[in-house]
Amino acid sequence: MASHRTDAGLTTEFERLALPLDDPFTIARGTIETAENVLVRVSDGTHEGVGAAAPSTYYGETPATVEAVLPELLEVVEDVGDPHVRQRIEREMRERVDRNPAARAAVDTALADLAAKRLDVPLYRQWGLDPDAAPVSSFSIGLAEPDEMRQRAERAVEEGYSILKVKLGAGRTGERLTAVREGAPGATVRVDANGAWTPAEAVAKSEILADCGVEFVEQPVPADDVVSLRRVRDRGAVPVAADESVVTASDVARVADAVDIVVAKLQKCGSLRETRRVAAGAHAHGCEAMIGCMVASNATVAASAHLAPLFDYADLDGSLLLDSDPFDGVAMPGGAIDLAAVERAGTGAVEAGG
Structure with missing residues (x-):
């Protein structure tokens, strides 16, 4: 697990999850028996937001590529320091890392979860x-x-x-x-x-x-x-x-x-x-x-x-x-x-x- 505390008091972590399937799952492109996700956590000390990347090689991503770009994506979170400013964070993450949507989605989801928890409401x-x-x-x-x-x-x-x-x-x-x-x-x-x-x-x-x-x-x-x-x-x-x-x-x-x-x-x-x-x-x-x-x-x-x-x-x-x-x-x-x-x-x- 990799972690870092931002100047704004946010702690970010990520780790890989190996999730076995109930049964092997086959589509026209192949079979998977284990889903490899990368979990992201963003905490302000009181609330914690979670998100996960489920990368697909079809879209050019693997767990390894997600882990490789997450430090740079989380640096954007650290620089902005406010989970409620996701429009800016989304834009700046895209500017830094354009081709890793699952990695960006994991960070965005964790921030959305954290922001809604601060407001004490479900996302919907x-x-x-x-x-x-x-x-x-x-x-x-x-x-x-x-x-x-x-x-x-x-x-x-x-x-x-x-x-x-x-x-x-x-x-x-x-x-x-x-x-x-x-x-x-x-x-x-x-x-x-x-x-x-x-x-x-x-x-x-x-x-x-x-x-x-x-x-x-x-x-x-x-x-x-x-x-x-x-x-x-x-x-x-x-x-x-x-x-x-x-x-x-x-x-x-x-x-x-x-x-x-x-x-x-x-x-x-x-x-x-x-x-x-x-x-x-x-x-x-x-x-x-x-x-x-x-x-x-x-x-x-x-x-x-x-x-x-x-x-x-x-x-x-x-x-x-x-x-x-x-x-x-x-x-x-x-x-x-x-x-x-x-x-x-x-x-x-x-x-x-x-």
Whole structure:
């Protein structure tokens, strides 16, 4: 653990967390068995804010790169010395470290948590959001053999989840979706291909998706192929969402006429403010918006839950895929994001058992 005390009396620390998953989680790009997060703490001596980075190699980050840039990012916190001035801190962190959004998000989340704790309010109340407007979160079913996906879908429904996000890859689309439907015949099903399909495959597979009652397909083609996204949206049989194609709010205009839904994630946006900007940009361009997350601790997922009322859809099951989480967060029974039940100030993330 690295720590430092600022001239303003703030103590900053960070440490790496290895978080084993309940089951190996597979998407089209590969399998993970352990989520590597980097926890950030910022304390004023009375209150402590926590946040976490859940870096993705897809976006060019690893736990090692996060740890390498955190001292410089925390130097910005030290120079400013006030967690309530996050607009300035966000700008100066971006000026110093442009390509490490998960690292910046960890610091921003810790500061937001600390600032709200000083005001003794949950984040959603500080922002003036309606807790009843939060959409129900989906629960992810990783790519696996059809029978295993059926069993996982059946178990998720038994545990109360009514919306499933099914990860698919290059082959056996019909088999896998049929198996999921057998396990969860009444569930809302969404599909995420993580850019694994060609445009022609995506259009053809969309017919299978429609026959299985899929609500929409997320990132059917590679992220940089906006023309193909538009082709799938125009010729396919289900609505299309863009995840990897949209990193920050500046990307929304580029894809808005090619998709129906834009996906924002704190870890790729780099701050809570930027995540909110993606939602606003999507709605301004006539798209719907979904708040997503990485496989991660509640130290980061809880903050995203407070943003949920700004979005039309939610996919915030990242901490639910872990075998155990050192932090408790916002209650999500069956995927229902229960912000109204949040009694703790800040993000609501607190060390488990604390």
